[in-house]
Amino acid sequence: MQLPFRPSDSNKFTFGNVLNMAGSLNYRGAAYLSSVSALRVGAGYVTLAAIPPVIESVASQLPDAVYLPLPQCGSTMAKDAVQVILNRFKPGTVCSLGCGISAIEDDPHDLPFVVHALLDGLMKQKASLVLDADGLNIFATFDDKPKLSERCVMTPHPKELSRLLNVSVEEIQKNRIDAARDASKRFGTVVLLKGHRTVVANGNEFRINDTGCSALAKAGSGDCLTGIIAGLLAQKVEPFDAAVFGAKIHGIAGELAAKKLSDYGVLASDLPRYIAKAMLQLQH
Numbered sequence: 263m264q265l266p267f268r269p270s271d272s273n274k275f276t277f278g279n280v281l282n283m284a285g286s287l288n289y290r291g292a293a294y295l296s297s298v299s300a301l302r303v304g305a306g307y308v309t310l311a312a313i314p315p316v317i318e319s320v321a322s323q324l325p326d327a328v329y330l331p332l333p334q335c336g337s338t339m340a341k342d343a344v345q346v347i348l349n350r351f352k353p354g355t356v357c358s359l360g361c362g363i364s365a366i367e368d369d370p371h372d373l374p375f376v377v378h379a380l381l382d383g384l385m386k387q388k389a390s391l392v393l394d395a396d397g398l399n400i401f402a403t404f405d406d407k408p409k410l411s412e413r414c415v416m417t418p419h420p421k422e423l424s425r426l427l428n429v430s431v432e433e434i435q436k437n438r439i440d441a442a443r444d445a446s447k448r449f450g451t452v453v454l455l456k457g458h459r460t461v462v463a464n465g466n467e468f469r470i471n472d473t474g475c476s477a478l479a480k481a482g483s484g485d486c487l488t489g490i491i492a493g494l495l496a497q498k499v500e501p502f503d504a505a506v507f508g509a510k511i512h513g514i515a516g517e518l519a520a521k522k523l524s525d526y527g528v529l530a531s532d533l534p535r536y537i538a539k540a541m542l543q544l545q546h
């Protein structure tokens with residue numbers, strides 16, 4: 263697989279625009295990790311759409327992103343966030359939705375409304391989208407699921423896929439390829455089933471990733487993967503290839519980080535630097 267081409271006669275918009283909808287009061291790191299990873303894999307412009315306390319935290323660590331403050335309800339986005347986001351969306355913008363958007367238990371929140379309306383609105387505009395974490399968990403609860411497209415990549419871990427398919431984690435793990443394939447057919451998207459030997463499937467084909475190590479088994483590492491895939495989509499890599507290549511880059515970053523810091527000591531927040539090193543390795 264080829265790295266996205268970087269012409270000399272380029273500017274930041276040559277390498278795409280990511281609109282990352284992420285974070286909540288309790289999960290601010292997820293917003294940081296997904297945004298910085300999209301930049302490190304080569305996206306030209308990343309906007310984090312999040313509630314103000316998340317932006318305050320992330321902006322102090324990441325001056326490289328652009329910020330879109332969203333109306334807040336309890337610990338996460340309010341209904342009015344939908345219009346703010348859809349107003350910002352332009353054709354060609356790549357979206358990612360779900361990293362750390364969770365509401366705190368018993369917190370009054372509008373999140374199911376927000377997720378449904380965003381998916382409807384973004385699909386109408388033919389957006390490319392990575393759907394992860396609570397984006398997936400909330401999508402799983404809808405009786406009237408918004409229709410997704412082949413430009414979407416869903417990135418469940420086994421438990422998230424069990425919620426989507428309504429089968430046990432054990433059943434999924436027994437036959438990971440069929441589970442990923444079933445989900446991709448059912449939802450009409452690319453599906454990336456996380457874990458050791460990540461599986462990527464679309465309706466017709468599948469790939470098994472052979473990079474990565476136990477250093478990646480640390481909270482927040484999946485948020486980095488979401489950012490990587492969004493960043494590749496922004497650079498015009500096709501969705502299936504972005505998922506396959508994204509898993510490979512994520513795995514190489516984990517391996518390179520483990521060589522320096524050990525399988526034990528790698529943090530998810532170490533990965534973005536090693537994503538850059540993985541790109542360097544793949545470039546040669």
Ligand SMILES: NC(=O)C1=CN([C@@H]2O[C@H](COP(=O)(O)OP(=O)(O)OC[C@H]3O[C@@H](n4cnc5c(N)ncnc54)[C@H](OP(=O)(O)O)[C@@H]3O)[C@@H](O)[C@H]2O)[C@@H](O)CC1
Nearest residue numbers: 289290291292360361362363364395396419420421481482
């Ligand atoms: N720094 C931050 O801001 C971070 C923010 N994050 C954000 O937090 C949000 C919630 O994420 P989370 O990690 O709290 O819950 P989640 O992964 O759904 O686990 C819930 C239960 O699912 C299961 N389960 C999980 N993995 C499994 C597997 N591979 N295979 C099988 N089962 C598995 C396991 O259930 P058990 O097996 O214990 O019954 C577990 O207890 C999400 O939006 C995310 O983006 C995180 O990325 C962390 C860093």
Ligand SMILES: Nc1ncnc2c1ncn2[C@@H]1O[C@H](COP(=O)(O)OP(=O)(O)O)[C@@H](O)[C@H]1O
Nearest residue numbers: 419456457474475476478479481482483484485
């Ligand atoms: N033992 C492992 N070997 C290879 N990759 C792993 C391993 N454990 C976890 N990963 C990868 O790390 C990421 C974890 O994502 P996820 O489960 O969503 O965690 P989080 O929500 O905390 O970010 C996935 O990409 C998964 O494939």
